[in-house]
Amino acid sequence: NAGVTQTPKFQVLKTGQSMTLQCAQDMNHNSMYWYRQDPGMGLRLIYYSASEGTTDKGEVPNGYNVSRLNKREFSLRLESAAPSQTSVYFCASSLDRGGSPLHFGNGTRLTVT
Amino acid sequence: RKEVEQDPGPFNVPEGATVAFNCTYSNSASQSFFWYRQDCRKEPKLLMSVYSSGNEDGRFTAQLNRASQYISLLIRDSKLSDSATYLCAVSRRGTNAGKSTFGDGTTLTVKP
Numbered sequence: 001n002a003g004v005t006q007t008p009k010f011q012v013l014k015t016g017q018s019m020t021l022q023c024a025q026d027m028n029h030n031s032m033y034w035y036r037q038d039p040g041m042g043l044r045l046i047y048y049s050a051s052e053g054t055t056d057k058g059e060v061p062n063g064y065n066v067s068r069l070n071k072r073e074f075s076l077r078l079e080s081a082a083p084s085q086t087s088v089y090f091c092a093s094s095l096d097r098g099g100s101p102l103h104f105g106n107g108t109r110l111t112v113t
Numbered sequence: 114r115k116e117v118e119q120d121p122g123p124f125n126v127p128e129g130a131t132v133a134f135n136c137t138y139s140n141s142a143s144q145s146f147f148w149y150r151q152d153c154r155k156e157p158k159l160l161m162s163v164y165s166s167g168n169e170d171g172r173f174t175a176q177l178n179r180a181s182q183y184i185s186l187l188i189r190d191s192k193l194s195d196s197a198t199y200l201c202a203v204s205r206r207g208t209n210a211g212k213s214t215f216g217d218g219t220t221l222t223v224k225p
Contacts, residue, residue, distance in 0.1 A: 101162060
């Protein structure tokens with residue numbers, strides 16, 4: 001059982017480049033999330049999708065877009081990468097929006113130079 | 114003020130010690146509470162949910178104090194393998210239901 005799968009694991013971008021982080025879950029969860037984590041800090045929510053077909057901004061949405069492609073997949077896009085977006089990105093899913101615990105992917109380590 | 118606050122530590126304790134972490138939250142509409150464990154450069158993993166009556170899982174005990182708006186995690190008989198960062202998380206009712214807000218984490222190092 002794979003759980004939450006993120007790709008890629010590592011990525012280096014130049015300022016201004018774009019990329020899409022992919023996330024898929026096989027637990028039939030309704031809600032999915034994208035967080036970023038900077039050194040010594042907790043997780044900050046970028047965007048979330050409470051259910052298929054809906055997306056909402058989190059705490060730090062600027063510079064990002066998301067797509068909930070279907071119930072399984074939730075992608076995060078950086079249209080024009082900036083050094084401030086250097087971070088570790090975690091995708092997560094939960095059974096529902098009623099306060100179920102989160103299941104995280106392994107993370108994507110992104111460096112923007 | 115952050116919505117969820119934790120003492121960052123680090124907590125350095127000898128093996129066998131008992132250690133407690135607190136986490137305060139500011140939004141009284143918070144409904145669900147969790148402790149996660151994060152090892153260095155890895156993803157957070159659920160350690161335990163926190164229930165109103167308090168709950169225990171082996172050496173770990175979680176408590177919720179709604180009146181004072183904090184949750185706690187007690188680790189008894191610490192093991193070397195308990196060394197990690199512990200993140201508390203809360204989620205709340207209403208339009209923002211379901212999404213979790215995390216504290217910055219408390220780092221624990223257990224030494225021989």
